[in-house]
Amino acid sequence: MRGDESFLHADTGVTSELFVERSLNEIRFWSRIMKEHSLFLKLGFRAEDTQLIQEANQFYKLFEQIEQTAHVLTNQTDPERIRRFNTEVQQAATSIYMFKRKVLGLILTCKMPGANNFPLLVDHVSREANYFRKRLLELNEGKLNALPDAIIKENVFFLRIMADHAKFIGHLLDPSERKLVDIARNFSNDFDQLLFQAKDLESMRPQSQTVPLLDQFLDQNRVSVSSLRDFKKTARDLIEQCRIKSIIHPLLADHVFREADRFLEIIDMFDAHLTSSTPQPGNSN
Numbered sequence: 001m002r003g004d005e006s007f008l009h010a011d012t013g014v015t016s017e018l019f020v021e022r023s024l025n026e027i028r029f030w031s032r033i034m035k036e037h038s039l040f041l042k043l044g045f046r047a048e049d050t051q052l053i054q055e056a057n058q059f060y061k062l063f064e065q066i067e068q069t070a071h072v073l074t075n076q077t078d079p080e081r082i083r084r085f086n087t088e089v090q091q092a093a094t095s096i097y098m099f100k101r102k103v104l105g106l107i108l109t110c111k112m113p114g115a116n117n118f119p120l121l122v123d124h125v126s127r128e129a130n131y132f133r134k135r136l137l138e139l140n141e142g143k144l145n146a147l148p149d150a151i152i153k154e155n156v157f158f159l160r161i162m163a164d165h166a167k168f169i170g171h172l173l174d175p176s177e178r179k180l181v182d183i184a185r186n187f188s189n190d191f192d193q194l195l196f197q198a199k200d201l202e203s204m205r206p207q208s209q210t211v212p213l214l215d216q217f218l219d220q221n222r223v224s225v226s227s228l229r230d231f232k233k234t235a236r237d238l239i240e241q242c243r244i245k246s247i248i249h250p251l252l253a254d255h256v257f258r259e260a261d262r263f264l265e266i267i268d269m270f271d272a273h274l275t276s277s278t279p280q281p282g283n284s285n
C-alpha cells in the first residue's frame with residue numbers, strides 16, 4: 001500500500017492540510033457542475049413537467065449555496081468543519097443522483113414523450129453525481145487507493161465521460177453541420193477505443209501496473225484529451241458567437257470543456273506522482 005502517494009485521498013493526521021485542500025477543490029469543481037446539471041435537466045423537461053422543474057430548481061439552489069460556502073471556506077479551515085461539510089455535500093450529491101435516476105426511469109418507460117434529455121445524458125450526469133459522492137466518502141473515510149489503482153480507475157471513469165461528450169456534441173449539432181458532426185464522431189470512436197484499452201489494462205492488473213505501461217497509458221490519453229478539449233473550446237466559442245447551428249446551450253459547451261480540462265489536470269498530477277516515485281511492478285492493494 002502506497003497511500004502517501006495518492007493525491008486523491010487524505011492520509012489521516014499527517015496530511016490533514018491535503019485533506020482540506022482536496023475536499024474544497026472537489027466541492028468547488030463538482031458543485032458548480034451539479035448546479036449546471038439541474039439547469040440542463042430542467043431545460044429538457046416539458047412545460048407540463050412542473051413537479052420535475054420545481055425539483056430541478058431546488059437542486060440548482062442547493063448546489064449554488066454549496067458552491068458559495070466552498071468558496072468562503074479556506075485551506076486553513078478546521079478539518080473537522082470540512083469533514084462535516086463533506087458529509088452534508090455528499091448527502092446532496094446522493095439526492096441529485098437519485099433524482100437523475102428517477103428521471104432516467106421515467107424516460108426509459110416512455111412516461112415523458114417529447115422531453116428533450118437523451119437517456120445517455122441523464123445516465124451520464126448521474127454517473128458524475130455518483131463519482132462526486134464517492135469521492136467525498138473516500139476523503140472522509142481516509143480511504144487510500146494505491147497510485148496504480150487510482151490511475152486506472154480515474155481514467156476508466158473519465159474516458160467514458162469524454163466518449164459520451166463527443167456523442168452528445170455529435171447529436172446536438174445541427175445535422176447540416178456535416179464537417180463538425182464528422183469530427184465529433186471521430187472523437188467518439190477514438191475515446192471508445194481508449195476506454196477499451198483502459199479496461200484491458202484494468203483486467204491485466206496487477207501485472208499491468210508497471211511504471212512504463214502506466215506512463216505510456218497517461219501519455220496516450222493526454223494526447224486525445226487535449227485535442228478533444230481544444231475541439232470543445234472551439235465549439236464553445238463558435239456557439240457563443242452564433243457561428244454554428246446547434247441546439248447546444250452555450251453553458252453546456254463550456255461545461256464539457258471544463259470537464260475535459262479537469263481530466264487533463266488529473267492526468268498531469270498522476271504523471272508527476274508516477275515519475276517522482278518508483279512503484280514496483282504489480283504493487284497494488
Ligand SMILES: [Fe+2]
Binds near residue numbers: 128255259
Ligand atoms: Fe457534467
Ligand SMILES: [Fe+2]
Binds near residue numbers: 256259
Ligand atoms: Fe460530463
